[in-house]
Amino acid sequence: QVQLVESGGGLVQAGGSLRLSCAASGRTFTYYTMGWFRQAPGKEREFVSTINWSGSTTYYADSVKGRFTISRDNAKDTVYLQMNSLKPEDTAVYYCAADSLGLKYARHMYEYDYWGQGTQVTVSS
Numbered sequence: 001q002v003q004l005v006e007s008g009g010g011l012v013q014a015g016g017s018l019r020l021s022c023a024a025s026g027r028t029f030t031y032y033t034m035g036w037f038r039q040a041p042g043k044e045r046e047f048v049s050t051i052n053w054s055g056s057t058t059y060y061a062d063s064v065k066g067r068f069t070i071s072r073d074n075a076k077d078t079v080y081l082q083m084n085s086l087k088p089e090d091t092a093v094y095y096c097a098a099d100s101l102g103l104k105y106a107r108h109m110y111e112y113d114y115w116g117q118g119t120q121v122t123v124s125s
Contacts, residue, residue, distance in 0.1 A: 001026045001027060001114075002024055002025070002026040002027050002029065002032070002098050002100075002113075002114040003024065003025045003026050003114075004022055004023070004024055004096045004097070004098060004114055004115065004116035005022070005023050005025075005116055005117070006020060006021065006022050006094065006095065006096045006116045006117065006118060006119040007020070007021050007022075007023070007119060008020040008021050008119060009094060009119030009120045009121045010120075010121070010122070011122045011123075011124065012086055012121075012122070012123055012124070013123070013124050014086060014087055014088055014123055014124065014125050015085060015086065016086050016123070017082070017083060017084045017085075017086065018083045018086065018121060019080055019081070019082050019083070020036070020080065020081040020083065020094055020096075020119060020121070021078055021079075021080055022034070022036075022078060022079045022080070022081075022096030022116060023076075023077060023078050024077040024078070024079075024098065025077065027100075029074065029077040029098070030053060030074045031053045031102050032053060032098045032099055032100055032102060033050060033051065033052050033053060033098070033099040033101070033102050033103050033104070033106050034050065034051050034070075034072060034079040034096065034097070034098055034099070035047070035048075035049065035050040035051075035096070035097045035098075035099065035106055035107075035112060036048040036049045036050075036070065036079075036081045036094060036095070036096060036097070037094070037095045037097060037109065038090075038092035038093065038094045038095065038121075039092055039093050039095070039118075040089075040091060040092040040093075043092075045095065045109060046061065047061050047107045047108070047109075048060070048061055048064055048068065048081070048094070049061065049064065049068055049070040049081060050070070050105065050106050050107060051070045051071065051072055051079065052102065052104050053074075053102050055071060055072050055074075057104050057105070058070050059105045059107065063089075064083075064090075067083065067084050067085045067086075068081060068082065068083050068084070069081070069082040069084075070082075079096060081094070083121070086121075086123045087123060088123045088124065088125045089123075090121060090123050091121060091122050091123050092120075092121060093118040093119065093120050093121075094118060094119050094120075094121050095115055095116055095117075095118045096115070096116040097109075097112035097114065097115050097116070098112060098113060098114040098115075099111050099112045099113060100113045100114075
């Protein structure tokens with residue numbers, strides 16, 4: 001079992017930045033693929049970004065490419081999402097997820113076994 005706890009959300013003006021963190025505990029985090037998803041009010045949860053166990057492979061949704069950066073520190077069992085040039089349409093609850101199979105380019109919710117509770121990001125115009 002893996003427990004995931006997100007932090008770092010908040011209210012920011014358009015054009016600003018936030019860094020989300022996701023701390024993992026429980027079973028070995030190192031070999032898991034990690035992902036970030038988000039869910040805006042009234043919308044389905046959508047893929048944002050994913051990173052493989054070593055950090056050598058990352059993948060982003062087109063809507064965040066060039067603005068968001070995913071990274072991980074396996075020594076700290078933590079994955080990060082640096083969000084720059086934020087837009088009002090980035091407003092959502094952001095969820096961290098873990099894939100125990102270590103799939104590359106895991107972009108679908110069903111590929112992830114464990115989920116955090118989410119952290120709210122609100123971008124004002």
